[in-house]
Amino acid sequence: MRIGIIGSGVVGQTLGAKLAERSHDVVLGTRNPANTGEKRGYGASLGEWVKATGNRAKVGTFADAAAHGEVVINASKGDAAVAALELAGRDHLAGKILIDVGNPLDFSKGMPPTLTVCNTDSLGEQIQRVFPDVKVVKTLNTVNCDVMVDPGRVANGDHHLFVSGNDASAKQQVIAWLKDWFGWKEIIDLGDITTARGTEMVLPLWIRLMGALGTPFFNYKVVR
Amino acid sequence: MRIGIIGSGVVGQTLGAKLAERSHDVVLGTRNPANTGEKRGYGASLGEWVKATGNRAKVGTFADAAAHGEVVINASKGDAAVAALELAGRDHLAGKILIDVGNPLDFSKGMPPTLTVCNTDSLGEQIQRVFPDVKVVKTLNTVNCDVMVDPGRVANGDHHLFVSGNDASAKQQVIAWLKDWFGWKEIIDLGDITTARGTEMVLPLWIRLMGALGTPFFNYKVVR
Numbered sequence: 001m002r003i004g005i006i007g008s009g010v011v012g013q014t015l016g017a018k019l020a021e022r023s024h025d026v027v028l029g030t031r032n033p034a035n036t037g038e039k040r041g042y043g044a045s046l047g048e049w050v051k052a053t054g055n056r057a058k059v060g061t062f063a064d065a066a067a068h069g070e071v072v073i074n075a076s077k078g079d080a081a082v083a084a085l086e087l088a089g090r091d092h093l094a095g096k097i098l099i100d101v102g103n104p105l106d107f108s109k110g111m112p113p114t115l116t117v118c119n120t121d122s123l124g125e126q127i128q129r130v131f132p133d134v135k136v137v138k139t140l141n142t143v144n145c146d147v148m149v150d151p152g153r154v155a156n157g158d159h160h161l162f163v164s165g166n167d168a169s170a171k172q173q174v175i176a177w178l179k180d181w182f183g184w185k186e187i188i189d190l191g192d193i194t195t196a197r198g199t200e201m202v203l204p205l206w207i208r209l210m211g212a213l214g215t216p217f218f219n220y221k222v223v224r
Numbered sequence: 225m226r227i228g229i230i231g232s233g234v235v236g237q238t239l240g241a242k243l244a245e246r247s248h249d250v251v252l253g254t255r256n257p258a259n260t261g262e263k264r265g266y267g268a269s270l271g272e273w274v275k276a277t278g279n280r281a282k283v284g285t286f287a288d289a290a291a292h293g294e295v296v297i298n299a300s301k302g303d304a305a306v307a308a309l310e311l312a313g314r315d316h317l318a319g320k321i322l323i324d325v326g327n328p329l330d331f332s333k334g335m336p337p338t339l340t341v342c343n344t345d346s347l348g349e350q351i352q353r354v355f356p357d358v359k360v361v362k363t364l365n366t367v368n369c370d371v372m373v374d375p376g377r378v379a380n381g382d383h384h385l386f387v388s389g390n391d392a393s394a395k396q397q398v399i400a401w402l403k404d405w406f407g408w409k410e411i412i413d414l415g416d417i418t419t420a421r422g423t424e425m426v427l428p429l430w431i432r433l434m435g436a437l438g439t440p441f442f443n444y445k446v447v448r
Contacts, residue, residue, distance in 0.1 A: 118425070119338050155447035162429075190432045198429030201342070205386075205422030208414045209446060220444040222433060223379035 004069025005029060006062050006084050007076030010043035011101060011145045015075055017049065018149035020057040022181055027058045029065025029088065066092035071099065071177070078104035078123050079116050082130050094133045097170045100124050100196075101140040101148065103203050112207045115200065124164060124196030135170035138196040139163045139178065139187075142206065144216040149182050151219075159219040161187045164195040188222065228293025229253060230286050230308050231300030234267035235325060235369045239299060241273065242373035244281040246405055251282045253289025253312065290316035295323065295401070302328035302347050303340050306354050318357045321394045324348050324420075325364040325372065327427050336431045339424065348388060348420030359394035362420040363387045363402065363411075366430065368440040373406050375443070383443040385411045388419040412446065 003019050005012045008030035016028045028049070036047035036059070044052065046059045066072050066088035076084040081102050085093065104116040104123040117123060124138035139161060140148045151157040161184050165171045171189055178184040190198060202220075210216050227243050229236045232254035240252045252273070260271035260283070268276065270283045290296050290312035300308040305326050309317065328340040328347040341347060348362035363385060364372045375381040385408050389395045395413055402408040414422060426444075434440050 114343050118343050119428075159447050188433070188436055190429075190436050195432045198432045201425040201428050204343075204425050205414075208419045208422045209412070212412055212414050213446070213448065215448065218446055218448045221447050222437070222442055223383050223445050224437065224439065224442045 001025065002068050002070045003027075004065035004067070004072045006065055006072060006074050006081075006088050007102075008043070008046060008049075008059070009041050009075070009077070011148075012073075012075035013040070013043040013049050014145040014149055015073060015101070016057050017053050019181060020053040024181075025068075026053075026056070027060045027065045027068040029060055029062040031062070031084075031087075033059050033061055033064075062088040063092060069096065071097045074098055074100045074102050074127065076102060078102045079106065081123060082126060085127065085131065090131065093131055095135075097135045097137060097173060098127070098131070099140070099174055100127055100136055100138045103141050103200055105203065112204065115203065118197065118201050120197075122194070122196040122200045124193050124200070128166065128193045135165065135167040136193055137163055137165040137167075137170050137174040138193065138199060139174060142199050142202055143219050147217060147219060151182060151184050154217055154219050155221070157183060157185050159186065159221040162190050162195075162199050163187060164190050164193050164199065166192050186221075225249065226292050226294045227251075228289035228291070228296045230289055230296060230298050230312050231326075232267070232270060232273075232283070233265050233299070233301070235372075236297070236299035237264070237267040237273050238369040238373055239297060239325070240281050241277050243405060244277040248405075249292075250277075250280070251284045251289045251292040253284055253286040255286070255308075255311075257283050257285055257288075286312040287316060293320065295321045298322055298324045298326050298351065300326060302326045303330065305347060306350060309351065309355060314355065317355055319359075321359045321361060321397060322351070322355070323364070323398055324351055324360055324362045327365050327424055329427065336428065339427065342421065342425050344421075346418070346420040346424050348417050348424070352390065352417045359389065359391040360417055361387055361389040361391075361394050361398045362417065362423065363398060366423050366426055367443050371441060371443060375406060375408050378441055378443050379445070381407060381409050383410065383445040386414050386419075386423050387411060388414050388417055388423065390416050410445075
């Protein structure tokens with residue numbers, strides 16, 4: 001299917017490469033698509049990334065990606081997400097499912113990061129408020145991006161993902177996609193988009209666990 | 225051993241009853257020990273509680289409990305914890321390990337509760353700042369009180385607890401006690417007391433999971 005990704009850092013690149021490998025028609029949206037040479041943080045340069053997908057995926061503007069996608073994924077930096085989605089264009093997003101994988105991390109004061117929004121609000125809710133005619137589904141934000149696309153690399157995939165969103169059928173669709181695209185097995189529907197506060201606020205524990213365990217390749221399994 | 229518990233709600237009662245059952249010498253600290261008849265929220269009246277321990281445990285003031293304990297447990301309501309510990313008395317706490325199981329939940333605006341402090345601070349840090357000569361170890365706050373004292377009731381005890389604190393030997397001592405007192409198997413040391421932000425900020429997810437799963441009897445297992 002046609003998938004647009006907003007954000008070309010390591011998270012967007014990892015999601016896009018896996019979706020292209022699974023034969024989806026991917027456009028990775030970036031602020032300046034002409035900048036193909038510069039390395040992107042923990043990711044590759046955009047030129048290297050396209051090459052690594054066997055030239056199956058394309059790079060475009062945020063608006064190109066949003067217009068292209070039957071579904072759009074927000075993988076932009078938390079504090080820049082609403083602005084990036086404004087650039088992507090309300091008309092290009094209207095009526096679509098937007099899978100929000102972002103976390104509102106603030107690294108400006110050093111490590112460990114704090115959250116730019118939490119407790120009484122969340123990034124997922126902010127996006128839903130600014131784009132009321134988009135079906136925002138918050139998910140995948142509780143794991144490292146390599147685990148997002150390959151849950152089997154941790155404990156044979158026997159661990160949990162969460163979804164939050166106001167539209168029940170959109171959540172069911174996203175759950176089906178996550179199983180099909182990446183092989184997720186266990187996905188818990190937490191409720192409406194306000195439940196995104198819960199999964200975004202897990203990040204401070206996630207970061208400390210990464211330090212204690214010495215690896216980003218872990219996840220939570222909810223046991224009873 | 226002699227254990228003082230600050231707070232006589234359901235959490236303090238549950239911890240105290242189990243510790244008395246395990247032959248420890250428990251004083252449960254409460255604001256007004258003469259009030260033995262009134263039911264305590266989700267807990268019993270203090271008279272019923274003492275009777276249920278086979279009269280092995282005692283009820284006293286916060287100061288009685290703190291003076292009594294070789295170790296002191298804070299099980300008071302999050303937003304009242306510092307005031308309760310002030311009443312318990314600095315001199316009675318000085319130099320001791322204080323196991324803080326509290327969460328800074330604010331129910332005043334209805335359900336779901338928010339946190340009175342988070343992101344750049346935590347209840348564990350607040351207590352450590354106000355009582356600098358106490359060895360604060362934050363733990364147990366990520367599970368329901370019935371699971372605190374009986375981890376085996378969830379998935380045969382195969383799940384994780386976390387500790388946060390500035391004093392490494394105090395944390396090791398608390399880990400040993402948690403294994404001995406309640407049968408905990410897997411306890412992860414997250415680091416200094418600032419890591420209490422991580423475990424306290426899990427509460428919003430915990431509350432939503434309780435709703436989604438329909439039970440408070442669950443926990444997280446960290447898998448790799």
